[in-house]
Amino acid sequence: MQKPDYKSLRREFLGVGLTGSMIALAGCADSVNIRTPSKGNETSPSSENGESEQSTEEIQVNSDLITIENASIVEKDLEVGDNVAIEALIKNENRVEVDYNLNTTIGATTVDARSVTIDQNSTKKVNIESRLSRQDIREGEYVVAVNERLAGDITVEDAVELVARLASAPDPSGGNVQVEETSDGLLEYSVPIENQGANGQINYALFWIEDENKEDNGTNTQYVETQSEYFENGERKTVSIVAGNTPPNYWGYNMKWAAEEVVTNIRNEGGEGSFVAELIAQTGSGQEITLEQVEREISGYSSTSVQWNPELRQIDAEGISDFIFTTEVNPV
Numbered sequence: 001m002q003k004p005d006y007k008s009l010r011r012e013f014l015g016v017g018l019t020g021s022m023i024a025l026a027g028c029a030d031s032v033n034i035r036t037p038s039k040g041n042e043t044s045p046s047s048e049n050g051e052s053e054q055s056t057e058e059i060q061v062n063s064d065l066i067t068i069e070n071a072s073i074v075e076k077d078l079e080v081g082d083n084v085a086i087e088a089l090i091k092n093e094n095r096v097e098v099d100y101n102l103n104t105t106i107g108a109t110t111v112d113a114r115s116v117t118i119d120q121n122s123t124k125k126v127n128i129e130s131r132l133s134r135q136d137i138r139e140g141e142y143v144v145a146v147n148e149r150l151a152g153d154i155t156v157e158d159a160v161e162l163v164a165r166l167a168s169a170p171d172p173s174g175g176n177v178q179v180e181e182t183s184d185g186l187l188e189y190s191v192p193i194e195n196q197g198a199n200g201q202i203n204y205a206l207f208w209i210e211d212e213n214k215e216d217n218g219t220n221t222q223y224v225e226t227q228s229e230y231f232e233n234g235e236r237k238t239v240s241i242v243a244g245n246t247p248p249n250y251w252g253y254n255m256k257w258a259a260e261e262v263v264t265n266i267r268n269e270g271g272e273g274s275f276v277a278e279l280i281a282q283t284g285s286g287q288e289i290t291l292e293q294v295e296r297e298i299s300g301y302s303s304t305s306v307q308w309n310p311e312l313r314q315i316d317a318e319g320i321s322d323f324i325f326t327t328e329v330n331p332v
Contacts, residue, residue: 065093066100069123071151073144078132080139080158080270084111086128088146092118104128106154107142132156139271139300158271158300160331167263167305169325170231171197174204177255182242190240191255195231201260203228205312206241208250216254218319222247226312228260256316262308264327271300274332279308281315284322291315295332 067090074085084106092098097119104112111130118124128146139158144151175192182188189206206224207216214220229239246253264277279292291310298304308325315323 059094059096061094061096061098066098066118067091067093068146068149071144071146071149073152073154076152076154078154078156080132080134080137080156083129083131084144084154086144086146086151088126088128088149088151089123090116090118090126091123092120094120096120102126102128102146104130104144104146106130106132106137106144109136111136134158134269160268160273160275160298161270162275162298162329162331163267163269164264164277164327164329166325166327167265168198169262170195170200170202170259172202172204172231172257172259174255174257177253179253186242186244188240188242189253189255190238191257192236192238193231193257194236195233197233197259199232200230201228202231202239202257203260203312204239204241204255204257205316206243207254207256207316208246209252209254210250212251215319215321217316217321221254221316222250223313223316256312258310258312258315259325260309262310262325262327264306264308264329265303266298266305266329267303268298268301273298273300275329276332277306277327277329279310280326280328281310281318281320281323282326283320288326289318289320291318 069089069091071086071088074087075082078084086104088102090100090102092100097117099115099117101115102113103110111132112128114128116124116126137156139156141153141155143153172193173196174194178190180188180190191204193202193204195202203226205226208222208224209216210220210222224243225241227239227241229237231237241255262279264279266275266277268275274295274297276293276295278290281289281291283289291314292308294306296304296306306327308327310325
């Protein structure tokens with residue numbers, strides 16, 4: 001038997017140990033945190049079961065490398081309902097494409113939220129446009145920002161926007177005038193009235209008529225007296241005015257009636273301002289005659305009312321016979 005060469009065995013053992021160390025180092029090099037797809041011509045390392053594995057690389061996104069370089073407002077003097085336009089310049093210094101969230105605020109209100117994609121090592125301009133809604137923005141001055149980047153200030157004006165309607169009121173309907181002599185020798189002029197509207201006071205007035213062949217209003221009449229009585233809804237009763245005989249120069253008499261009070265309710269859905277309100281008598285022929293007009297101020301996003309007390313004497317003097325009340329309210 002030949003005697004073993006221990007020096008040769010030692011060299012082989014050391015060779016194996018050295019080769020093992022080199023494999024271990026190669027395994028450390030494969031664990032870099034960068035995710036990239038393997039190239040088609042490269043050979044992928046094999047797994048233990050013989051299948052090839054895809055090499056990956058991961059690049060961590062650094063949020064500090066994404067910045068809004070500039071943000072600006074296109075138009076700074078606006079009205080509620082306008083669109084505010086903002087330009088933002090975003091820079092991405094990462095080595096990968098990123099999705100970046102943008103929140104645009106006007107004052108404390110977020111008016112736009114979106115995500116934008118920015119290529120690696122690039123700058124992107126983003127146009128942001130949002131409507132100034134009354135639900136969110138009122139009249140005033142506001143700071144505009146995109147994320148933490150200030151874009152500037154805007155001044156928002158809000159015009160008066162009025163909604164008006166007449167409140168419920170008595171709606172009297174009358175019959176023919178009757179005359180009876182009283183015990184003291186005067187005459188009682190009576191008329192049946194039915195209230196087809198809301199509860200309330202109804203005024204009624206007596207007039208002398210000069211010429212039977214002319215209109216029973218205006219310059220052909222002479223005002224005598226007005227009285228008032230309360231009516232429930234649907235109530236019908238006869239009201240009367242006691243007076244003397246028709247003057248010698250007048251042919252006859254007539255009575256007129258109307259609600260004592262008319263109320264216009266006004267709601268302002270805009271900013272602070274002024275308005276003009278009119279009480280209008282609309283005649284059966286379609287003619288509209290303004291009986292009274294008032295001008296008032298109104299706060300933003302508030303309500304108010306205008307109380308009218310139409311006088312039958314004035315209505316008759318305007319030459320109005322059959323009529324209904326309407327109102328008109330306009331901002332100044």
